Amino acid sequence: MKNEKIVKINTIGKVSKILSIIARVAVLIAAVAMVVIGIGVIFLPGNAIQASGTAQGQIILDGNSLPVDLVKFDQSNSHFSVMGMKFDYVLTETQSGSDRIIDITANADNLTGEGVKLAIVFACFGYAIMLVSVAIIFIFATKLAKALEKCESPFEENVIKALKKFSFSLIPFGAIMLLRGVGSIPIALVILIVILISYCFSYGAQLQKESDETL
Numbered sequence: 001m002k003n004e005k006i007v008k009i010n011t012i013g014k015v016s017k018i019l020s021i022i023a024r025v026a027v028l029i030a031a032v033a034m035v036v037i038g039i040g041v042i043f044l045p046g047n048a049i050q051a052s053g054t055a056q057g058q059i060i061l062d063g064n065s066l067p068v069d070l071v072k073f074d075q076s077n078s079h080f081s082v083m084g085m086k087f088d089y090v091l092t093e094t095q096s097g098s099d100r101i102i103d104i105t106a107n108a109d110n111l112t113g114e115g116v117k118l119a120i121v122f123a124c125f126g127y128a129i130m131l132v133s134v135a136i137i138f139i140f141a142t143k144l145a146k147a148l149e150k151c152e153s154p155f156e157e158n159v160i161k162a163l164k165k166f167s168f169s170l171i172p173f174g175a176i177m178l179l180r181g182v183g184s185i186p187i188a189l190v191i192l193i194v195i196l197i198s199y200c201f202s203y204g205a206q207l208q209k210e211s212d213e214t215l
Contacts, residue, residue: 006152013148020145024138031131038124041117054107061100130180133173140169155205164202167195 089106144162170191177187
């Protein structure tokens with residue numbers, strides 16, 4: 001009869017296998033959808049997508065708390081462009097007592113044609129790449145779950161190998177998140193912890209093997 005804890009590990013492995021397979025399929029479908037949308041946008045006519053908008057904001061500098069004279073703003077009209085899309089903004093500064101108030105008005109113009117198409121295509125393919133990296137994680141998570149489902153000990157060689165492969169499968173996703181600047185430090189920390197756990201299990205397996213050989 002199996003040890004009660006091993007039975008629980010097997011059960012958790014079985015449930016995890018099912019969930020990881022479902023998640024992998026869902027993520028792959030989403031990735032394919034992003035690619036299809038991106039390709040579809042490429043073939044749209046240049047004037048099929050148009051956009052414009054205005055945004056306003058305000059910055060208040062407290063003269064009693066900050067050396068506000070050290071902060072300089074260019075109050076002239078300025079603009080910048082990204083992939084053919086022009087963005088204009090205006091800075092207007094007023095004084096209220098000791099406070100400096102900077103009003104910002106931004107206008108998005110000329111958001112038509114190839115510029116918008118390229119922005120959408122890059123976004124779609126970028127998300128597709130991210131989703132593929134997530135799917136890779138679920139592929140190795142499934143393999144680890146299968147190993148745990150059938151193991152007699154969590155220190156078996158196939159479990160250790162599956163755990164190591166799973167830990168390293170997290171790296172591509174972490175690299176993508178790092179490039180996107182999204183929660184890079186917490187994600188990197190989680191990846192390092194999982195890799196560390198895999199090596200701890202590997203060392204535990206080595207000790208168990210040496211103990212068994214001694215007996």
